[in-house]
Amino acid sequence: MVAARRIVAVVALAVACASALTGCSEAGWIGDTGSKEGAPGAKKTDPAPAPRSAVRLIGDGSTADTGPQPRRPRPQRLEPGRKPPQFVVFSWDGAGEDGQRLFSHFRKVARANNATMTYFLSGVYMLPEEKRELYLPPRHAPGSSDIGFNDIQGIKDTVAQLRGAWLEGNEIGTHFNGHFCGSGGGVGEWSVEEWKSEIDQAKAFLKSWKTNTGAREGVPLPFDYDKELIGARTPCLEGQQNFMRAARDLGFRYDTSGVGSQVWPRKTEGLWDIPMQLVPVPGRAFETLTMDYNFYVNQSGARAGAPAMHRHWGDQFRDGLLHGFERAYRGNRAPLIIGNHFESWNGGAYMRAVEQTIERVCTRSEVRCVSFRQLVDWLDAQDPEVLDRLRTLKVGQAPAKGWGAFLADGPAPAPKGVPGAPAAGR
8 A cells, every 4th residue: 555656636625616515416316217327417527626614623633524515416215116226336445545546546537427436445544654553453463454554645645535535425434444354363353342443443543644644734634534434344344243233333324344146235233234246257157246356366366467368357357347237227226336446456457447337337327326325325215115125126137017017106205304305295
């Protein structure tokens, strides 16, 4: 993660624009499938403007409560007989800006294709190497980590990307801190209380980046991380059970650390359980997870492979994702969940594949490329009976008599307090 040299990401403060809040909150943004664009509203070709000033600085001023997130759409209940949108969630494990500059690159890709995403930040990327002993990992010595800490310039660059991403409507989640996997103190062995400690520290490192870098005059992140942080993906998809128990106690709303199929999600332990999904590996007789690392393992054993194979492997990853997309889009419309890393494995084959997938699916009719937060907002706004009905559809299975008949009954009245849900009788 830590690069020897980094270019400073320049982020200017601009006048807050009220239309940034209203232009992308049109009724039906997530509920209406009649639009031919991936996300109606303001175009995402330019970065969102920053607020003129913080509403409320938090702690040392590393973060601030600036009010509602710009460009966060308003969920709507499905109308009777309407086909659900095809949701696609692109997410990034261990998000941070380093010398590859992939964070800033994929922000541009998202804006150009009407997409928002979820960035799972690793907390140690907000902690300078010289202050690594501030991290007290469960079952490991202080300052231990299986991934690198950062340098001050790298932290500043990451802060700039986090700020811009949030202002553009993206979500900032967590990938925790030290990324400990396997036996001997890995996250799969952690207790509920140890998970809570890890989460508290991940929050603390982001909320004190100014103190830890000495950048007292830096522009704060424009969100309250205690409110922003509602979901996560665990390292190596391990330790989910105890993490979910800790997350429920801390007010999280979802987890995406499981392994599953392309079916509609349900709640477990009070959280939306939205697993990584299995999709076909083109030309092979098995399926694997919708993540760059899993294709990397199956293609070259998680080692640098022959350069002559790079294009083929990238195309295979892209086509596997597209196959999964098409069978959901033409079938049960279950959300497609895609997870990746900012990496350059096999010559950048997987990053090229993800970019091509974004370009091919996010502007399709009835498709919504959203963050996990936006997806769970939509799920929470739906009639539970409609969601139960959607869960009866198997992988790739479209309703036998069409969506109009399958979802013909009117939804139950929206419970009070559901965000964006229409009033009863509407």
